[in-house]
Amino acid sequence: MFHNPQLDTVLIKLASRCNINCSYCYVYNMGDSNWTTMEKQMTEPTMLAIAKSLTELADFQDQRFSIVLHGGEPLLIGAKKLDFFLSLLRNSLGVDYPISIQTNGILISSQILDICSKNKTSIAVSIDGYREINDKFRIGHNNKGTFDQVINGINILKSHPDHEFLNAGLLAVIDPSSDPEKIYSFFKELEAPSVDFLYKDGNHSILPLGKSAIDSTEYGEWMTKLLKVYLNDKNPLPIRILDDMLKVLLGGTVSKEGMGITDYGIVIIDTNGIIMKNDTLKSSFDGADKFKKPINIKDGKLLDFIGSKEFNEYREMQRPSSEKCLRCPILNICGGGMILHRWKDGSEFNNTSVYCADQLHLVENMKQLISKFYLINA
Numbered sequence: 001m002f003h004n005p006q007l008d009t010v011l012i013k014l015a016s017r018c019n020i021n022c023s024y025c026y027v028y029n030m031g032d033s034n035w036t037t038m039e040k041q042m043t044e045p046t047m048l049a050i051a052k053s054l055t056e057l058a059d060f061q062d063q064r065f066s067i068v069l070h071g072g073e074p075l076l077i078g079a080k081k082l083d084f085f086l087s088l089l090r091n092s093l094g095v096d097y098p099i100s101i102q103t104n105g106i107l108i109s110s111q112i113l114d115i116c117s118k119n120k121t122s123i124a125v126s127i128d129g130y131r132e133i134n135d136k137f138r139i140g141h142n143n144k145g146t147f148d149q150v151i152n153g154i155n156i157l158k159s160h161p162d163h164e165f166l167n168a169g170l171l172a173v174i175d176p177s178s179d180p181e182k183i184y185s186f187f188k189e190l191e192a193p194s195v196d197f198l199y200k201d202g203n204h205s206i207l208p209l210g211k212s213a214i215d216s217t218e219y220g221e222w223m224t225k226l227l228k229v230y231l232n233d234k235n236p237l238p239i240r241i242l243d244d245m246l247k248v249l250l251g252g253t254v255s256k257e258g259m260g261i262t263d264y265g266i267v268i269i270d271t272n273g274i275i276m277k278n279d280t281l282k283s284s285f286d287g288a289d290k291f292k293k294p295i296n297i298k299d300g301k302l303l304d305f306i307g308s309k310e311f312n313e314y315r316e317m318q319r320p321s322s323e324k325c326l327r328c329p330i331l332n333i334c335g336g337g338m339i340l341h342r343w344k345d346g347s348e349f350n351n352t353s354v355y356c357a358d359q360l361h362l363v364e365n366m367k368q369l370i371s372k373f374y375l376i377n378a
């Protein structure tokens with residue numbers, strides 16, 4: 001047993017299927033087949049076992065952890081089961097542990113929102129930008145764009161009496177061919193409280209969509225343009241990834257996966273109760289998110305597991321190991337990126353991020369922009 005392991009996030013996959021079929025999705029369209037044999041929705045015995053284990057975890061560790069309900073599409077479990085599970089979690093943990101749902105927004109209804117409001121659970125919606133950009137990849141099983149349905153869900157969310165608590169903002173996957181200024185203005189028009197941006201999944205062996213070569217900087221250039229728009233806005237829409245990077249650049253610390261050099265503890269509980277590694281690893285190779293000796297949450301051994309050698313090795317995987325990263329002047333900001341972005345057939349995860357050139361480009365520009373900002377405002 002390793003000494004006092006701490007979790008930051010418990011990600012729970014309530015449903016193994018999705019009501020849409022984003023073409024870039026790591027779960028269904030990047031080589032992993034685990035979902036095909038998985039039960040479609042989490043059962044009540046699994047939910048009861050999770051509540052019990054998380055109560056033990058809360059008693060055991062010093063720091064609070066966040067709970068993120070994910071999928072597939074988590075709202076596919078329906079209002080009744082969602083209420084059952086959220087009430088169970090709140091009865092077990094009280095109100096101090098943040099619970100959020102990451103959804104594509106299509107199944108948001110006033111009934112779902114009432115349940116979330118009652119159980120102090122916020123909702124973040126995935127949307128990639130204006131119609132033309134969102135509908136490029138975020139499509140339904142009928143191959144049609146999902147933009148109108150998502151906007152409808154966001155409007156229902158915005159009109160709920162408890163929207164200020166419920167609305168946890170937007171999550172967008174970057175399309176470097178889009179106009180960052182237009183994307184930013186569009187999200188401001190949606191009156192989102194904040195937005196976070198993700199780099200697309202991919203690695204050294206399968207380049208992310210929109211990246212032409214390992215040393216190309218399409219994503220870094222896109223982010224730099226976004227940063228300029230952001231810094232010039234007197235009434236900015238908070239952008240989490242940029243705020244976190246700026247905070248570290250100015251001497252602070254951030255405990256977030258794929259950023260900085262602090263350890264970040266996350267477990268994924270799959271729909272059938274099996275404990276998994278971060279599910280984005282599925283994009284590296286089939287089964288990359290599985291532990292060698294996995295446990296099921298119903299075994300009641302979560303604490304033993306997060307204290308085990310195998311879990312400790314998984315946590316250590318997050319630490320950058322490539323020589324270039326270890327000598328990198330911006331290691332404290334970049335942290336070597338997300339584990340999935342480091343994969344390369346042959347050298348496995350012992351590499352820089354596939355976004356290394358993008359990160360160097362962005363942080364260099366960030367430094368220059370911040371120095372100018374200080375000079376102007378000195």
Ligand code: SF4
Nearest residue numbers: 325328334336353356
């Ligand atoms: S910028 Fe590149 S070398 Fe530096 S830490 Fe990030 S991935 Fe590693």
